[in-house]
Amino acid sequence: MFLFTLLRYFLPAVGVLLLPVFFGLRASAQDLAAGQIVKLRNIEFNPDRLLVQAGDTLTFINQDPFKHDVYIVRTADPNVVVYPATNLLPGESIVIPFQEQGLFTVYCTIHGGMKGKISTTGSFELTEEEKRKVASVKVLPPIVKTGETLFWDKAQCYQCHRMGERGEGLRGPDLSDIGFRARIQAQKLGLDAATEYLIQSLLQPDAYLVEGYTNAMATVYQPPIDLSAKELTAVIAYLQSQGGEVDTWSINLDKEKLATLPAMNPFRHGDPERGKAVFQEAGCNSCHTVGAQKAVSVGPDLTQIGAYRNWTWLTESLLDPNAEIGPEWQYATVYLAPEEDDLFAFEETVEGFLRKNTDTVVEIMVASERLERLPKERVTRVEVSELSKMPTDYVETLTFQQMADLITYLQTLKGSAP
Ligand code: HEC
Numbered sequence: 001m002f003l004f005t006l007l008r009y010f011l012p013a014v015g016v017l018l019l020p021v022f023f024g025l026r027a028s029a030q031d032l033a034a035g036q037i038v039k040l041r042n043i044e045f046n047p048d049r050l051l052v053q054a055g056d057t058l059t060f061i062n063q064d065p066f067k068h069d070v071y072i073v074r075t076a077d078p079n080v081v082v083y084p085a086t087n088l089l090p091g092e093s094i095v096i097p098f099q100e101q102g103l104f105t106v107y108c109t110i111h112g113g114m115k116g117k118i119s120t121t122g123s124f125e126l127t128e129e130e131k132r133k134v135a136s137v138k139v140l141p142p143i144v145k146t147g148e149t150l151f152w153d154k155a156q157c158y159q160c161h162r163m164g165e166r167g168e169g170l171r172g173p174d175l176s177d178i179g180f181r182a183r184i185q186a187q188k189l190g191l192d193a194a195t196e197y198l199i200q201s202l203l204q205p206d207a208y209l210v211e212g213y214t215n216a217m218a219t220v221y222q223p224p225i226d227l228s229a230k231e232l233t234a235v236i237a238y239l240q241s242q243g244g245e246v247d248t249w250s251i252n253l254d255k256e257k258l259a260t261l262p263a264m265n266p267f268r269h270g271d272p273e274r275g276k277a278v279f280q281e282a283g284c285n286s287c288h289t290v291g292a293q294k295a296v297s298v299g300p301d302l303t304q305i306g307a308y309r310n311w312t313w314l315t316e317s318l319l320d321p322n323a324e325i326g327p328e329w330q331y332a333t334v335y336l337a338p339e340e341d342d343l344f345a346f347e348e349t350v351e352g353f354l355r356k357n358t359d360t361v362v363e364i365m366v367a368s369e370r371l372e373r374l375p376k377e378r379v380t381r382v383e384v385s386e387l388s389k390m391p392t393d394y395v396e397t398l399t400f401q402q403m404a405d406l407i408t409y410l411q412t413l414k415g416s417a418p
């Protein structure tokens with residue numbers, strides 16, 4: 001009995017260590033994260049100084065309500081990438097087994113200035129000689145390289161533009177110093193920043209015509225070029241690198257701005273058949289039921305969505321799922337006290353959509369058609385998330401054309417209730 005009592009009190013704390021020994025269970029890498037946990041919060045790494053041993057495990061958790069990435073380079077030679085930029089959506093985490101020796105810098109390439117240091121040597125400073133060496137190396141965030149590749153290939157900018165000696169495009173201006181020139185243009189046009197000018201050049205090329213040129217600039221976010229918002233961001237970062245300062249944080253293709261694009265215009269028609277295919281390909285159907293097509297996971301039934309939601313509303317729900325979350329779709333974590341007669345019980349949690357929270361019961365939808373009823377006596381806490389369970393990165397992964405097709409398709413869904 002004593003052993004049981006002991007276990008009961010100590011298991012929650014040392015459970016992950018004892019369990020594998022006692023019961024031969026394998027805990028997940030995350031449970032055993034012997035190494036260190038770094039929170040990405042308020043646009044900072046916390047902690048931002050990490051002393052590690054080669055072989056340690058580092059776990060990065062994004063606790064901000066927006067996306068970050070984790071990009072690790074050797075501090076003394078920033079061109080040596082130890083860990084390539086990996087996206088972390090809100091709430092996501094990654095576990096990195098760290099094998100290197102030396103001093104490293106970890107960045108979020110999306111948020112300039114967000115960085116931390118990882119050291120296996122005990123020192124977080126470079127030697128004077130290393131510092132001099134680093135100062136002479138010009139390092140650009142990886143997104144600039146992506147933008148460069150796009151510029152000279154898929155985005156077809158080279159068809160009309162050249163960069164000094166590189167390329168032959170003549171229909172548009174030479175862009176070799178556009179990063180610098182954008183600042184002057186922005187001032188002239190009363191725009192807030194150089195980047196605003198670059199964004200405008202790509203999204204509303206007719207808004208301002210460079211002297212001596214016609215409005216022959218391609219609409220790059222529509223087919224055939226069809227760049228996504230993510231690709232546009234990369235191209236703009238590349239333009240910034242041409243004589244200007246690369247600051248990806250400033251490339252704020254914010255949702256409101258995108259929603260006003262001609263590509264997103266309600267009078268522009270997408271193709272509902274193509275939209276239906278996108279609905280499958282993008283995995284919308286895994287969470288959303290449409291008519292007889294049942295979803296496996298949980299999300300609102302969209303069978304009739306077109307009957308009561310207009311274009312603007314649908315566009316917004318796709319661009320920014322967190323903006324408005326219906327009362328039935330608040331995602332919650334319910335903490336339960338261990339059951340009295342269960343000697344091995346831990347504090348339990350149940351996650352799902354919060355359907356009811358009264359004096360006597362909490363009801364949670366955990367899977368399609370599975371509702372958990374939890375007696376209020378056992379509930380110690382209910383935490384409701386402000387974030388939607390609907391993925392928030394469609395604006396980056398889908399092209400504008402795909403989005404227009406998708407929204408056109410959603411508008412055709414006016415079926416009768418199942
Ligand atoms: C079909 C030809 C064509 C293509 C393709 C094209 N552009 Fe242009 N671009 C132009 C022309 C013409 C102008 C000048 C008229 C104007 O300002 O819209 C221009 C203007 C610009 C400007 C403003 C330049 C300045 O000096 O202020 C930028 C920036 C720009 N383009 C970037 C791009 C990028 C990046 C791409 C590829 C994603 C691209 N363009 C694709 C023809 C093109």
Ligand code: HEC
Binds near residue numbers: 282286324325391406
């Ligand atoms: C991982 C599950 C999941 C996936 C995948 C998903 N959604 Fe959602 N979606 C949700 C949840 C949960 C909600 C309700 C919360 C909210 O409104 O943000 C929602 C809300 C919506 C709404 C608003 C419906 C209403 O009546 O309020 C629309 C429209 C929608 N999703 C369309 C899509 C489309 C189109 C895709 C694919 C590009 C997609 N969803 C992918 C889970 C998902």
